Amino acid sequence: MVSTLLAVLALAGLGAASSQESCKCTPGDPCWPSTSAWDALNNTVSGKLIRNLPVAISCYLGPYHNKDECANVYTQWYNSTFQELSPVGYCYPTDEPCPPVDLSRETPGKCTLGPAPVYTINATESAELAVGMAFAQKHNIRLVVRNTGHDILGKSEGYGALQIWIKYIRKGIMIQDEYNPSDECCDSDWTGAALTIGGGYVWEDVYDFAFKRKITIVGGGDPTVGCIGGYTQGGGHSPASHNYGLAADQVLEAQVVLADGSIVTASPCQNLDLYFAIRGGGGGSYGVAISMTVKAYPSKPVVAQSLTIMPLGNDTKTLLDVITQLWTDYPRLMDAGFSGYGTWSIDSPKSLFANQTVGYIHAIAAMSMSLSDAKDTFTPLLQRLERYNGTSLCVSVSWFQFPTYAAYYRAMSGVHQPVGSPNSALTSRMFSKAALTENKSGLRKMIGIIAGKPEEKTINSVELVGGGEVIAKKNNKYSGLNPAWRSTYIVNVVARAWADGTDACAAQKIKDDITYHKGGAMRFLTPSGGSYMNEKADRNDPYWAADFYGSNYHRLAQIKKTYDPNDLFWCPTCVGSPSWYQWPLDGKNYGPLCRTGQ
Ligand SMILES: Cc1cc2nc3c(=O)[nH]c(=O)nc-3n(C[C@H](O)[C@H](O)[C@H](O)COP(=O)(O)OP(=O)(O)OC[C@H]3O[C@@H](n4cnc5c(N)ncnc54)[C@H](O)[C@@H]3O)c2cc1C
Numbered sequence: 094m095v096s097t098l099l100a101v102l103a104l105a106g107l108g109a110a111s112s113q114e115s116c117k118c119t120p121g122d123p124c125w126p127s128t129s130a131w132d133a134l135n136n137t138v139s140g141k142l143i144r145n146l147p148v149a150i151s152c153y154l155g156p157y158h159n160k161d162e163c164a165n166v167y168t169q170w171y172n173s174t175f176q177e178l179s180p181v182g183y184c185y186p187t188d189e190p191c192p193p194v195d196l197s198r199e200t201p202g203k204c205t206l207g208p209a210p211v212y213t214i215n216a217t218e219s220a221e222l223a224v225g226m227a228f229a230q231k232h233n234i235r236l237v238v239r240n241t242g243h244d245i246l247g248k249s250e251g252y253g254a255l256q257i258w259i260k261y262i263r264k265g266i267m268i269q270d271e272y273n274p275s276d277e278c279c280d281s282d283w284t285g286a287a288l289t290i291g292g293g294y295v296w297e298d299v300y301d302f303a304f305k306r307k308i309t310i311v312g313g314g315d316p317t318v319g320c321i322g323g324y325t326q327g328g329g330h331s332p333a334s335h336n337y338g339l340a341a342d343q344v345l346e347a348q349v350v351l352a353d354g355s356i357v358t359a360s361p362c363q364n365l366d367l368y369f370a371i372r373g374g375g376g377g378s379y380g381v382a383i384s385m386t387v388k389a390y391p392s393k394p395v396v397a398q399s400l401t402i403m404p405l406g407n408d409t410k411t412l413l414d415v416i417t418q419l420w421t422d423y424p425r426l427m428d429a430g431f432s433g434y435g436t437w438s439i440d441s442p443k444s445l446f447a448n449q450t451v452g453y454i455h456a457i458a459a460m461s462m463s464l465s466d467a468k469d470t471f472t473p474l475l476q477r478l479e480r481y482n483g484t485s486l487c488v489s490v491s492w493f494q495f496p497t498y499a500a501y502y503r504a505m506s507g508v509h510q511p512v513g514s515p516n517s518a519l520t521s522r523m524f525s526k527a528a529l530t531e532n533k534s535g536l537r538k539m540i541g542i543i544a545g546k547p548e549e550k551t552i553n554s555v556e557l558v559g560g561g562e563v564i565a566k567k568n569n570k571y572s573g574l575n576p577a578w579r580s581t582y583i584v585n586v587v588a589r590a591w592a593d594g595t596d597a598c599a600a601q602k603i604k605d606d607i608t609y610h611k612g613g614a615m616r617f618l619t620p621s622g623g624s625y626m627n628e629k630a631d632r633n634d635p636y637w638a639a640d641f642y643g644s645n646y647h648r649l650a651q652i653k654k655t656y657d658p659n660d661l662f663w664c665p666t667c668v669g670s671p672s673w674y675q676w677p678l679d680g681k682n683y684g685p686l687c688r689t690g691q
Pocket residue numbers: 173184185237238239240241242243244245248249259312313314315317318319320321322323324325326327328329330331375376377378380381382383510511512627628629664
């Protein structure tokens with residue numbers, strides 16, 4: 094779509110787009126604010142304005158060159174907590190304009206900010222967010238809202254932008270044993286405990302608080318993810334979501350700074366449409382959340398299983414047959430109470446377990462289930478697997494019991510995942526019970542396609558995070574989630590990567606393979622399914638609006654218009670985003686943000 098638009102606009106003579114009124118101002122444009130205007134902004138926010146520098150700038154010649162610092166950046170590059178501390182550090186950057194350099198082996202090339210924002214307000218007070226929002230509106234500058242920078246679709250990037258950062262707004266984490274709505278909201282039917290997350294905390298912070306109090310909370314499988322930003326507002330799956338619903342379903346009320354700088358409560362009795370939108374309609378679109386109150390549950394004991402399957406020879410056909418059997422059985426296992434996460438590959442670029450790169454592994458668990466019931470649930474499946482055990486496959490099962498959810502999370506979930514590079518293509522798809530059980534030959538065929546060829550080094554991650562309460566909450570009227578979630582049992586993510594230096598055409602082929610061939614095979618089997626916008630969604634998905642938002646897109650777009658009539662908030666694939674596009678800089682996939690006229 095963008096390319097046709099570009100053609101049309103070029104004909105209309107809008108060549109020097111960024112200086113036109115239809116585009117946001119970027120550095121170098123005459124409309125870009127003067128140094129004194131930035132200094133004045135800095136004064137207004139008590140010196141918290143940062144002129145952003147690329148994370149790896151110390152590796153490059155110039156005033157910031159520093160060998161020791163560069164060596165540190167080089168070793169920490171794939172550490173999400175490290176990236177999170179920089180205002181322009183990303184887990185899954187769409188571009189790598191300033192890569193870290195091993196100075197003992199390489200000569201540094203060029204280093205720029207690329208698609209990252211130019212300035213950041215490192216806010217500690219919500220009023221400072223409003224100051225940044227007003228400045229961006231006044232000067233017609235692109236605005237970016239950042240929490241952790243974990244987003245995978247480039248939503249927390251923004252060429253030429255002013256960024257407002259919520260990470261250091263920290264007004265505390267508070268518990269109520271019995272939820273008492275701040276606005277005495279008549280409509281809340283929740284009388285259990287509630288946790289208020291008052292700012293830019295990450296799940297690690299909240300788990301530390303909750304686990305001490307024997308409380309379970311629906312938070313990230315990875316503890317470095319932010320709580321009140323994109324994760325929760327875009328859905329939020331968790332080792333606890335099968336039992337309690339997605340993170341978006343837990344939001345009882347939220348404080349939100351709107352585009353006009355006012356702070357409102359979104360709850361079932363105030364700003365109901367905003368409440369609907371932030372419960373699943375995506376981050377970065379309607380306003381900036383500064384606090385959320387979410388449901389909290391008493392911790393329960395957990396029984397967990399880890400299962401590993403690896404082929405004994407090089408026969409991956411049997412492995413894929415068995416994976417198909419597992420997929421067919423997921424709904425039964427999940428209806429019995431299990432949920433968790435798995436990974437499988439016929440030739441993974443990194444080991445899946447021990448030193449194996451071929452096989453299937455999962456860690457799944459059930460709350461309040463006895464070990465013997467758990468084992469009984471698995472008996473039929475394991476009996477089928479035993480046929481292959483020792484002949485074509487090696488199947489190994491271990492069971493664990495934990496007194497609390499916290500102990501389970503710490504031992505078997507809660508892993509800090511290494512972060513990605515721009516050299517990867519990913520897509521995700523939600524599968525319903527019907528899609529998993531009703532067409533076995535179709536499912537087997539699809540598994541074969543998404544497994545890829547060994548030399549493609551495809552990795553699949555299977556997230557058993559739906560079913561249960563995710564489906565039971567389907568009639569909730571305040572849910573902006575993609576309705577496809579309400580019949581979803583699992584989400585499968587397919588990923589491929591390419592080496593540095595791969596030429597653009599070869600990389601494009603891999604992207605197309607993920608979007609159209611592998612993604613297409615999953616779509617074929619799940620025509621009414623969706624794709625989870627937050628995790629490992631596809632930047633290149635031409636059907637993103639339907640895939641990420643489903644039939645809620647239209648309503649969400651109306652809500653967006655009400656709360657943000659001037660499109661202060663913009664992010665790629667976010668609701669309302671087709672009104673703008675990025676005018677690509679030479680040879681880049683980012684550039685000034687311009688109106689499309691839609
Ligand atoms: C290592 C890793 C592990 C992950 N694990 C999980 C997982 O277990 N489960 C899962 O569901 N997802 C997971 N994700 C995906 C995650 O949900 C998304 O990356 C999500 O966008 C992160 O939200 P954030 O606020 O932390 O990140 P950011 O990149 O800072 O923000 C994401 C989006 O939300 C907007 N935003 C940020 N703060 C606010 C705010 N306060 N108000 C309004 N909008 C805001 C931003 O503008 C942006 O559009 C993981 C991602 C990574 C990189």
